[in-house]
């Protein structure tokens with residue numbers, strides 16, 4: 133009697149185990165480090181409140197998006213949380229800007245409890261997914277590097293490594309013994325700290341064992357490299373009435389728009405890599421040292437193509453066409469999207485509406501107009517009603 137009851141129970145447990153394992157496998161195959169994007173919502177009212185100096189209350193739903201190591205990083209480095217929130221939002225805003233005229237427009241969910249902020253499109257390893265990983269990783273790198281320089285993170289400062297180094301840029305004639313015409317000084321954005329923190333925080337959980345985890349690691353790293361690559365020297369003149377007898381220079385982060393533009397170019401030329409290749413070690417000495425998680429070379433899907441470089445975006449699966457709504461795949465479709473009747477590009481009604489046709493509507497818009505400049509310093513405008521035709525997909 134007892135044995136008879138025990139068998140179905142065991143069977144049930146085994147079945148439940150199988151189901152759980154299948155679910156885990158689906159999650160693992162997308163890599164595990166993507167839920168933190170939900171932290172972008174921490175900036176919304178009541179999700180993040182100061183309790184006492186140096187202490188923050190975090191809404192449990194937001195807290196739940198962080199992995200254990202990420203929570204520890206946030207706890208051990210006061211100030212980084214707000215920078216990460218800022219970086220995530222900067223990345224989302226940039227993604228939506230870059231994709232505003234495309235069928236997939238980088239929209240995010242308002243209610244993401246337990247789910248992915250960008251929705252199920254992330255389950256697929258396509259180009260759009262690659263862009264999301266790269267831009268969010270870049271966003272964190274950028275925001276942390278700047279926050280260090282602004283003094284809002286306790287464990288880092290401006291980057292002073294340049295100070296004390298002999299500056300380049302010999303004066304005029306290039307005579308060997310001349311004094312340099314500028315020197316390092318001031319406060320550089322701390323790209324090294326930002327880069328390293330982004331690796332620690334963003335790449336948590338991407339162990340690089342599965343191909344999908346390698347895809348994520350590669351794209352995260354590409355995002356960071358694009359921020360670092362665009363660092364610029366900025367200078368200021370000192371001396372009597374702008375004579376510039378002394379010039380000091382420091383390294384400044386690029387505007388995030390520049391990073392977004394460059395990553396969008398890489399999106400257009402992204403490399404498809406081969407499913408079933410686990411990546412080979414890159415160069416001699418690979419596999420040694422702490423940074424080796426990043427030291428792999430993915431092979432191109434098409435043997436005729438060059439292997440992807442470190443700043444390229446890589447993907448595994450072809451993108452869906454994003455035409456029709458499909459909640460199971462996290463696709464919104466383009467019904468009701470605004471399109472441009474005269475454009476032949478992706479924002480044109482033909483392509484945006486996938487050949488379904490569009491509706492045209494006259495609307496009245498209120499705009500500022502007839503603006504005049506009044507000395508000094510005021511701009512006065514009238515409001516005008518403007519008739520405009522808008523086109524939306526059927």
Ligand SMILES: *[C@@H]1O[C@H](CO)[C@@H](O)[C@H](O)[C@H]1NC(C)=O
Pocket residue numbers: 228232237238239240464465466467468469
């Ligand atoms: C993206 O498109 C959807 C319709 O498909 C629309 O509802 C949404 O407002 C758009 N989001 C952004 C950020 O433009």
Ligand SMILES: *[C@@H]1O[C@H](CO)[C@@H](O)[C@H](O)[C@H]1NC(C)=O
Pocket residue numbers: 472473474475476
């Ligand atoms: C529509 O597309 C045309 C041609 O590409 C462009 O000149 C125009 O500015 C676009 N209009 C809008 C409202 O974006």
